[in-house]
Amino acid sequence: MGSTVSETKTYLNYVNGEWTSSSAGQTEPSLNPANRGDVVGYVQVSAPEDLNKAAAAAKEAAGTWRKLAGAVRGDYLYKVSNLIEARIDDIAATMTREMGKTFPEAKGETARGIAILRYYAGEGMRKIGDVIPSTDSEALMFTTRVPLGVVGVITPWNFPVAIPIWKIAPALIYGNTVVFKPAQETAVTAAKIIECFHEAGLPKGVLNFVTGRGSVIGQGIIDHPDIQGVTFTGSDTVGKQVGLGALKRGAKYQLEMGGKNPVIVANDADLEQALEATISGAFRSTGQKCTATSRVIVQSGIYDTFKEQLLAKVKTIKVGDGLKADTWMGPCASESQLNTVLHYIDKGVQEGAWLLCGGNRLAGEEYESGWFVEPTVFEGVERGMTIAQEEIFGPVIALMKVETIQEALDIANDVKYGLSASIFTKNIGSMLEFIRDMDAGLVRINAESAGVELQAPFGGMKQSSSHSREQGQAAIEFFTSIKTVFVKP
Structure with missing residues (x-):
């Protein structure tokens, strides 16, 4: 060998x-x-x-x-x-x-x-x-x-x-x-x-x-x-x-x-920290992690600013062969995985979510021999939509606007999974409320949803x-x- x-x-x-x-x-x-x-x-x-x-x-x-x-x-x-x-x-x-x-x-x-x-x-x-x-x-x-x-x-x-x-x-x-x-x-x-x-x-x-x-x-x-x-x-x-x-x-x-992992971004969040962690959690490994960020639940006070800056950053992501030094995000792992991701994107559009960026299989000489898809962002996603409920296992996130932290927690918990979740806030009360009420085996404060240290227990709640x-x-x-x-x- x-x-x-x-x-x-x-x-x-x-x-x-x-x-x-x-x-x-x-x-x-x-x-x-x-x-x-x-x-x-x-x-x-x-x-x-x-x-x-x-x-x-x-x-x-x-x-x-x-x-x-x-x-x-x-x-x-x-x-x-x-x-x-x-x-x-x-x-x-x-x-x-x-x-x-x-x-x-x-x-x-x-x-x-x-x-x-x-x-x-x-x-x-x-x-x-x-x-x-x-x-x-x-x-x-x-x-x-x-x-x-x-x-x-x-x-x-x-x-x-x-x-x-x-x-x-x-x-x-x-x-x-x-x-x-x-x-x-x-x-x-x-x-x-x-x-x-x-x-x-x-x-x-x-x-x-x-x-x-x-x-x-x-x-x-x-x-x-x-x-x-x-x-x-x-x-x-x-x-x-x-x-x-x-x-x-x-x-x-x-x-x-599986997981359908939420990130809650509060009005008082460090915006740059939340943006970087959301992008990393959602799109590293092409979103093919059980702890990947899938739903981004943002308080209304910063929603528009967060969305604008998120889209600007997502549009700069370089997709390509993972062995190339300038590649930030690689392909889907297989043709079947690519087709699964494209199916969920189509489902999101059919059910009335708004496609803000991405959503397509990448074309052109660099991509024709591989299974590449654009990093994709939806908004106008309702909690009952398929893309808000089912694990996609690809580079797709759903933006969801809320008024309060309690509303954010209600939406975050309204899925069959409970693997990981994170919140970005400076408010200790919001942190404690999140730790107490979030039904997930891994909860992270001011850190991305994807990741656990090897010396710590790892596992989920509910059907995770x-x-x-x-x-x-x-x-x-x-x-x-x-x-x-x-x-x-």
């Missing part, structure tokens, strides 16, 4: 410490969304047999892996982090070619993956239980935590390094073994991360990597009797299928799904998650079970 991005090559599954072809003998190309004539690599289209081998390898390795000291497991994660760091430019360039985000964003995400690995490496030396007083004066009672066993990891294409690592690293440090299915659209990037685990000397079977269709490999992970836990990030529709499937056989599951939390020390809640121990001489 090489590491250059200049050659087109075939990437294999990784099962029981070995690189293997799919038993079905099928591969498919991973294409550059900025230039669909550029094949990033070929990846395996795997069959159920491949998943069964991976699950069997993980099950076989689980007994030995869980018995290692946490510090020893942590040493492997440190080694992986160093290998990724040495290849950060190559991995980031591959990510940009494969899913479209700009190279600086891709490099930042890869650096975050390195930091996550080092954070969880340290978890191997932190406490995993508590001593609890017993009513029996001669007894010792305490809790410890034990791994689930084999964990299935199913990840999306929008963060092909950070999301897999923030699932795999805690799974491993807490003593689980892993079967990992990345999104097929970014499987080459994922393979380059797995190469680093392999070269770090991870014992055979501890981490297994199988690419293929969600309907085959994803569903197979959900249904597999030897997989005790499933952690999933993706759409709410698929997430519910994951949860139902895991529930049927009694497996533990963790779901992180299974009410679990990822990252930080909160990850231990999913990847382990509590065992209560009572000892009497």
Whole structure:
């Protein structure tokens, strides 16, 4: 498995410490969304047999892996982090070619993956239980935590390094073994991360990597009797299928799904700060983040000024190939994603929202081979409109005018999602009201909606998650079970 991005090559599954072809003998190309004539690599289209081998390898390795000291497991994660760091430019360039985000964003995400690995490496030396007083004066009672066993990891294409690592690293440090299915659209990037685990000397079977269709490999992970836990990030529709499937056989599951994230801009906001954060939150990564800003709810006192300055800034955004230095926003990650975004834009116009700027697929020589769309701003958006309710996952924002902070909160909460939200204000009372009343798992004051620090719990309310939390020390809640121990001489 090489590491250059200049050659087109075939990437294999990784099962029981070995690189293997799919038993079905099928591969498919991973294409550059900025230039669909550029094949990033070929990846395996795997069959159920491949998943069964991976699950069997993980099950076989689980007994030995869980018995290692946490510090020893942590040493492997440190080694992986160093290998990724040495290849950060190559991995980031591959990510940009494969899913479209700009190279600086891709490099930042890869650096975050390195930091996550080092954070969880340290978890191997932190406490995993508590001593609890017993009513029996001669007894010792305490809790410890034990791994689930084999964990299935199913990840999306929008963060092909950070999301897999923030699932795999805690799974491993807490003593689980892993079967990992990345999104097929970014499987080459994922393979380059797995190469680093392999070269770090991870014992055979501890981490297994199988690419293929969600309907085959994803569903197979959900249904597999030897997989005790499933952690999933993706759409709410698929997430519910994951949860139902895991529930049927009694497996533990963790779901992180969609968002329809609001930004509230109060009359007393720092206008420049609010504008920069709104644009970054809405249009970085082409709006393809679950925490991306989607609704911008502005108090009437500054609405016109905010709108005027927002449009002026949005119209200067340079869209293009993410590997070019002057590109600020890359393409949609795939043709289907582009079509989804254009569908929602058409829906907004049909339902009576006013298109202020953008709204079109970009044309011209620079764009003809890719899936590019203009950054788009609507106003006159009513709370019941489709573009105010459904996750678009693209560079589209809805401007909504309100009179009061309470009205803004009512609109902000009037969706099925509750992932992230932010407010821009200098008023402490408005801040506290927002913190108290906003139904979101992540609330940010005077900061963009997109973003959470790796050491902090991350997850949503309502239909944005299974009410679990990822990252930080909160990850231990999913990847382990509590065992209560009572000892009497």
